[in-house]
Amino acid sequence: MTVIENFEQRHAQLWGSHTVRLKHSLHERPLFSDESLAEIIDHADRRTMTISTMEDEVRSSGDWHYCLPGDLSGCEILRAVKSGRIWINFTHIAQFDARFASVLDELYADLETLVPGFRPFKRNMGLLISSPGARVGYHTDIPGQTLLQLRGSKRLWIYPASEPFLKVPEFEDVVRRVTEEDITYESWFDDYAEVYDLVPGDLLHWRLNGPHKVANLDSVNVSITTQHWTGDIRREFALNYGNGLLRNMLHYTPRSRKTSGPAFWVKAGTALTWRKAGMQNRQSHRRTVRYHVDPDAPNGVRLMERQRFGISG
Ligand SMILES: [Fe+2]
Numbered sequence: 001m002t003v004i005e006n007f008e009q010r011h012a013q014l015w016g017s018h019t020v021r022l023k024h025s026l027h028e029r030p031l032f033s034d035e036s037l038a039e040i041i042d043h044a045d046r047r048t049m050t051i052s053t054m055e056d057e058v059r060s061s062g063d064w065h066y067c068l069p070g071d072l073s074g075c076e077i078l079r080a081v082k083s084g085r086i087w088i089n090f091t092h093i094a095q096f097d098a099r100f101a102s103v104l105d106e107l108y109a110d111l112e113t114l115v116p117g118f119r120p121f122k123r124n125m126g127l128l129i130s131s132p133g134a135r136v137g138y139h140t141d142i143p144g145q146t147l148l149q150l151r152g153s154k155r156l157w158i159y160p161a162s163e164p165f166l167k168v169p170e171f172e173d174v175v176r177r178v179t180e181e182d183i184t185y186e187s188w189f190d191d192y193a194e195v196y197d198l199v200p201g202d203l204l205h206w207r208l209n210g211p212h213k214v215a216n217l218d219s220v221n222v223s224i225t226t227q228h229w230t231g232d233i234r235r236e237f238a239l240n241y242g243n244g245l246l247r248n249m250l251h252y253t254p255r256s257r258k259t260s261g262p263a264f265w266v267k268a269g270t271a272l273t274w275r276k277a278g279m280q281n282r283q284s285h286r287r288t289v290r291y292h293v294d295p296d297a298p299n300g301v302r303l304m305e306r307q308r309f310g311i312s313g
Pocket of ligand 1: 140141
């Protein structure tokens with residue numbers, strides 16, 4: 001193994017259905033030093049870098065706002081991360097930086113060796129650089145995921161991926177991208193959460209679609225996230241997409257959650273046709289751009305004179 005340490009046989013049985021906490025060695029690499037991160041920011045294709053800031057209280061994705069970096073250098077942006085409340089996400093870093101592509105290959109080579117039958121046909125990696133105290137509200141993600149902590153520490157709450165924590169119609173909307181991962185949260189859900197404090201060298205994987213929220217503790221955080229798709233995950237996606245269309249377009253309440261048989265394939269085919277026709281984009285949410293990054297401003301951001309939608313340009 002080159003990345004994962006302390007994997008036991010029980011973890012293979014838990015993988016995908018329960019939370020698995022492992023150790024990794026990536027945090028020992030110089031790739032994640034300040035100098036290296038500044039260089040990554042300087043040379044990244046900025047269309048692959050999203051910078052966000054957030055309200056004091058984060059209840060939904062509407063409490064997050066995009067920020068534009070302008071012509072700030074990597075060092076200046078890192079300064080804003082240290083003193084402000086900023087969350088940088090390089091959403092597809094392995095696609096433009098060969099060093100991360102090789103980290104992704106190493107990590108999944110380990111996982112495919114350790115977890116029998118685990119053969120994702122698609123994988124992605126994101127690099128997160130975020131401020132002390134930055135928060136991500138309660139949400140769910142569609143593909144399988146891992147989170148690897150590299151610097152600083154953060155707290156993760158993970159909730160059961162079932163009612164009432166994850167309501168089926170809401171999850172279908174997330175799958176169809178009608179909303180941005182927003183699902184109903186009640187503060188009493190916390191009584192049923194698993195809570196993990198992650199430190200450098202920790203790797204966490206949790207049940208598919210398990211709702212979660214994140215709070216950075218009192219330090220700059222550097223983390224890697226991965227997303228993966230297997231045949232089973234793709235079938236779950238098609239089922240939820242198809243059921244969501246039935247519920248919203250035909251006002252029919254789907255009862256079956258089977259991922260095989262003729263009814264499933266009709267739903268999967270309808271979902272594919274809908275997406276290929278470009279209907280998804282017409283319905284998808286848009287997040288506002290409201291701030292410029294400014295390392296000398298409170299929270300590391302300065303309000304724009306006129307907010308706008310989308311982050312290109
Ligand atoms: Fe997430």
